Amino acid sequence: MIEYLIGFVIGIIMTALISYTVHLKITEKLRKELFECQIKINSLSDISELIKQNFYKIASETIKNEQEILHKQNREEIENKIKPLNERLMEFQNKIDKFNITEAENTTKIVEQISLLERNNKSIEAQTKDLIEALTLNRNVKGEYGENLLENILNSCGMVENIHYTKQFVSVSANKTDDEIHTIRPDFIIKLPQGSNIIIDSKMTLTSYLNYVKNESLLKEFKTEVKQRITELSNKNYQNGENINSSDFVLMYIPIEACLNTIYQDYDLIDYAYKSNVIIIGTASLLTTLRLANYLIAQKTQSDNIKQIVTAGTNLYETFVKFSEELIDVQKKFEGLSAQLNKTINRFKRNNPQTPSLFSQIEELKSYGIHTSKTLPKELLIDNELMTKEEGVTVND
Numbered sequence: 001m002i003e004y005l006i007g008f009v010i011g012i013i014m015t016a017l018i019s020y021t022v023h024l025k026i027t028e029k030l031r032k033e034l035f036e037c038q039i040k041i042n043s044l045s046d047i048s049e050l051i052k053q054n055f056y057k058i059a060s061e062t063i064k065n066e067q068e069i070l071h072k073q074n075r076e077e078i079e080n081k082i083k084p085l086n087e088r089l090m091e092f093q094n095k096i097d098k099f100n101i102t103e104a105e106n107t108t109k110i111v112e113q114i115s116l117l118e119r120n121n122k123s124i125e126a127q128t129k130d131l132i133e134a135l136t137l138n139r140n141v142k143g144e145y146g147e148n149l150l151e152n153i154l155n156s157c158g159m160v161e162n163i164h165y166t167k168q169f170v171s172v173s174a175n176k177t178d179d180e181i182h183t184i185r186p187d188f189i190i191k192l193p194q195g196s197n198i199i200i201d202s203k204m205t206l207t208s209y210l211n212y213v214k215n216e217s218l219l220k221e222f223k224t225e226v227k228q229r230i231t232e233l234s235n236k237n238y239q240n241g242e243n244i245n246s247s248d249f250v251l252m253y254i255p256i257e258a259c260l261n262t263i264y265q266d267y268d269l270i271d272y273a274y275k276s277n278v279i280i281i282g283t284a285s286l287l288t289t290l291r292l293a294n295y296l297i298a299q300k301t302q303s304d305n306i307k308q309i310v311t312a313g314t315n316l317y318e319t320f321v322k323f324s325e326e327l328i329d330v331q332k333k334f335e336g337l338s339a340q341l342n343k344t345i346n347r348f349k350r351n352n353p354q355t356p357s358l359f360s361q362i363e364e365l366k367s368y369g370i371h372t373s374k375t376l377p378k379e380l381l382i383d384n385e386l387m388t389k390e391e392g393v394t395v396n397d
Helices: 004-139 139-156 206-212 216-236 257-264 265-273 285-349 358-368 383-391
Strands: 165-166 171-174 181-184 188-191 197-202 252-253 279-283
Touching: 004 181, 139 165, 139 188, 139 197, 139 285, 165 206, 188 285, 197 285, 206 216, 206 257, 216 252, 216 257, 216 279, 252 285, 257 265, 257 279, 279 285
Parallel strands: 197 252, 252 279
Antiparallel strands: 165 188, 171 181, 188 197
């Protein structure tokens, strides 16, 4: 049994040795073939690299040549196309240069104008400050400002001083504070048809209003000043002044519309003015009032013109009637004078053969040697004398 096992093992070992030997031979053969293949691959790789290098070289030269040709062609085409563009660009550049020069000059002028505007602005600011100070501190300036503004509005509406309105009309009236006669000077009196008047007085409340604009808590002080102006105007009693034919109210003109709007928001203040026979108006209301006044004046003027036309027509008609009557009298006188003249002429034209007429005797003088080209009119010679003269026959007694 042991021998059998030993023989089996030896057999396996021998088989393994034989298999290993065969494997070595096959491996060696494959290694040789692999080596030969590797050599061939390396050769092919070298050839491929050489071909690739040659191809790259040829391709590069070809592309370079083509690029040079294309570049030359493109350059010529581009130059042909760009040349007009360059000319336009040069022209545009010249215009830009001129524009820059002009712009620089304009900029200099603008800077100068801005400097001038700044100086003017400072001057205006100073003048505005002076005006505000004058309107807020100087009572006379405030009054003149309102009066001048009011008069400009009157003039712009076509009204003429001393024709349609009177400025600072001097009169007297009993003041309501003491019932004594005082001199009054209403700012303006508008003259309406039939002797009626509208009194307008300008009042400025700028100081208190500006204080209110800066601080709304000062509204009460502003309204108090307005109420004082109403009271002052009412106490002067303009509407009852001597030689003033006005209704029982006076117009108080306030030139600042914003100020007026604030006043209109207080019903009690408006009611107080109404009860004081004072009506507060602004520029818009004043223009409406003046338009109505102009309409009434125009209506009165038109009515007066119509009356004058009717009067002139009546006078013209009566004058023409008188002239016609005198013309008829003259005609009658001429007719009588004509009859008298015909009678006298006929007296000289006696149609009596034995007593020749004066005209025929005068005409007969030509036969006595009078040389003249003149001849008596045939109408003054009677027919038988004329015929006798023409036939050369003498009429005897």
